[in-house]
Amino acid sequence: MLTAFLLFFPVAAALLLHFAKGNAARVMALGAALVEFAAAVFAAFSFQRDASTQFALNMPWVESAGIGFHIGMDGLSLVLVLLTCFLVPLIILASFRHDYRNASAFYALILFMQTGLIGVFVSLDAFLFYFFWEVALIPIYFLAGVWGSDRRVAVTFKFFLYTIIGSLFMLAAFVYLYFQTGLGGAARSSDISAFYALTLSSAEQAWLFWLIFIAFAVKMPLFPFHTWQPDTYTESPAPATMLLSGIMLKMGLYGCLRWLLPVVPRGVSQWDKTVMILAVIGVIYGAIIAIRQRDVKRLIAYSSLSHVGLMIAGIFSLTMMGLQGSVIQMLAHGVNVVGMFFVADIIQRRTGTRQIPELGGLTRHTPLLSVAFLVMLLSTVALPLTAGFVGEFLLLAGVYQYNMWLGAVAGVTIILSAVYLLRMFQRVMLGPDTAFTSAIRDLTGAELAVLVPLIALVFWIGLFPNTFMSISEPAILKILQQVNR
Structure with missing residues (x-):
């Protein structure tokens, strides 16, 4: 019931x-x-x-x-x-x-x-x-x-x-x-x-x-x-x-x-290489297009596309690490992307724009927003001790087990995501002062009530991933047994 x-x-x-x-x-x-x-x-x-x-x-x-x-x-x-x-x-x-x-x-x-x-x-x-x-x-x-x-x-x-x-x-x-x-x-x-x-x-x-x-x-x-x-x-x-x-x-x-x-396990074994190649293409494609974006929200959308490609690759690696990595990364990605889109919404409501070239210097009067934004961003980049690191490590290990070269190409996503996300943060929060620098205000209590639980879970998953992996592990083992029957 x-x-x-x-x-x-x-x-x-x-x-x-x-x-x-x-x-x-x-x-x-x-x-x-x-x-x-x-x-x-x-x-x-x-x-x-x-x-x-x-x-x-x-x-x-x-x-x-x-x-x-x-x-x-x-x-x-x-x-x-x-x-x-x-x-x-x-x-x-x-x-x-x-x-x-x-x-x-x-x-x-x-x-x-x-x-x-x-x-x-x-x-x-x-x-x-x-x-x-x-x-x-x-x-x-x-x-x-x-x-x-x-x-x-x-x-x-x-x-x-x-x-x-x-x-x-x-x-x-x-x-x-x-x-x-x-x-x-x-x-x-x-x-x-x-x-x-x-x-x-x-x-x-x-x-x-x-x-x-x-x-x-x-x-x-x-x-x-x-x-x-x-x-x-x-x-x-x-x-x-x-x-x-x-x-x-x-x-x-x-x-x-x-x-x-x-x-359809035999269907998977016939088409897994095709899906893996499409997934890795998606990883690189999403990251490269994200680098070229001028809209904060659109950049996060392409970043999400790139990270989802890695999760798909982990699933079709048909390895325990790949499947478990996909589960933990589903959690991490959900927390990270909601936090990132919420920060983008806060910035748009405060300034009336999401255009990266129009923003800058916001961190001078928004220390709480800056810290929250940076934590969510670093988890998305897969910094160790954050939620994003555990999932990406397992996913890349699973893809590497499946094929060394695909694993190496998929690993480029960590470098590319650091490029476009840190550059966005630098331009929006740390860049030269703009008309919004002195007028923008910091996080309210209601906004902190959203971001604090997200940040807490970022570190909880990063520090204690077994909390969730121990729940999903028996089900994943059962799926692998069914696939290999």
Whole structure:
């Protein structure tokens, strides 16, 4: 029942928000998100650290067709549920300085999206997974399309089109797999265990791989399926950008681990080199394009693309270090990118611009902002003792185990990210004085309430990574056993 509470409580809270207005809607949304986080923490303390699925609920949904409402959490699911429930209240709190029109609908959509995200991470039935995969798309479409910048309609439509087409390929693959479970007179089922038990030919797995993977490649995104990402991140309102980058892209990475690798392992072995090459291209491409950016938000978007490419490479290295590195880096990336986009939003609200050449000298009157910005930036650069270092070290080690040369090329991302991020910090915070230098003010209490937990988790993951790795390790071992069966 705990998983069911985590899944449905945000929906109930979102419905109640329609009776609230203005500031009351913000406070109610934040309260609901904090209750959800408390429930996730309780789940973490109650969790038995083994490979079993816990807090499960399995009820008939379309009983005649063998489709069930099957939800539950293993270590992999729990880590991502914790990330979601940790970030959502901070994202809501980060929006308090904005006066969004129709606030009750705005915050209700955030809570609805939280349900869709958690649903993806706890679904143990293929069609239920697909249902929540699509549910998570609807709120972000309206958040970006209604409250975004001037180009929001065209940009959001492109994002929606990319995502929905990719999802239809995945649905086609799930339908095919569903019918395969009924061969030989057996009852058809869309349960994940039935999909894991299928014996498919290499030829079947080869084309099923791409049907499933395209949906995940678009969502992550992987080069060259990424063209929706920079514009959507840039034009969306700050909370939507944080949801997209901090949590939603993890849906694709999680899908690879939960559904792609175990269901079509021979398809993975046939196409892993192709994906690895695309991932490493994405690492370098994202970093090089980031170097050329003049908009702070757009630079962070391309930086995210580069780091996601490394996570994809780690997953397809099919090594324990690569897979564990992807899990810990999902946590680190979520924390880092939300912090970076929040700092970019603060700077834009204070100065009215995100253009790097127009900024400079901000640190003279903003010591707290400068320190917070630098911590999030150094974690993104993978400085030792920060969250970014642990994940990138494991990912690069996994890719190096897979192929020495790919590992060496992927490692260039550390150098390139240091180049564009430190140069951005130097120009924005330490550069020559501008018209904004004397007028800008430092962080408020509400802004500190967002950044302090993020900074605390940056150092917690960096210093005590086993807190989370010990939770996910049994689930990752089980996935590797399924891949190597």
